[in-house]
């Protein structure tokens with residue numbers, strides 16, 4: 001059976017990994033690719049950005065490694081950046097959104113620096129990840145989902161289940 005490839009993107013702390021994990025726990029035939037972890041485990045880190053306090057991913061190497069998985073289908077890519085993934089790979093782009101004050105508390109709880117918190121809150125206010133998704137993929141495959149409490153998370157995954165059922169009906 002053919003499976004779709006999904007990107008789950010959004011500002012750090014918005015809830016990408018929570019969504020990807022819940023979706024894959026309901027659909028174990030999918031593989032969750034948490035790009036930050038995957039890049040570290042697979043030697044795709046090419047440096048460190050001191051200002052941003054984050055690793056720099058070797059995107060070419062990452063894409064080479066992901067290509068066979070994407071061609072097979074059934075990957076859920078979880079990263080705060082979506083534009084590097086070729087359009088032909090991707091069937092759905094989910095942009096997770098979060099209320100600023102809730103996001104702020106989540107980032108404080110993670111012990112992020114004031115700079116890193118401000119940068120991420122600004123990114124959320126300016127809808128950076130939503131625009132990035134809409135500019136790089138057909139708008140019809142981009143969906144914005146809010147993730148402020150567990151009820152919302154559950155409803156979002158129900159929506160993704162429905163989308164998946166429709167996709168499977170239309171593509172198999």
Ligand SMILES: Nc1ncnc2c1ncn2[C@@H]1O[C@H](COP(=O)(O)OP(=O)(O)OP(=O)(O)O)[C@@H](O)[C@H]1O
Nearest residue numbers: 011012013014015016017018106147148149150153
């Ligand atoms: N809908 C939600 N309701 C309650 N808590 C949530 C929800 N979504 C995420 N969280 C919590 O917010 C924190 C950040 O979530 P998560 O790690 O899924 O975000 P992320 O976008 O993957 O972050 P990063 O990009 O840094 O990996 C976690 O503590 C998680 O439990």
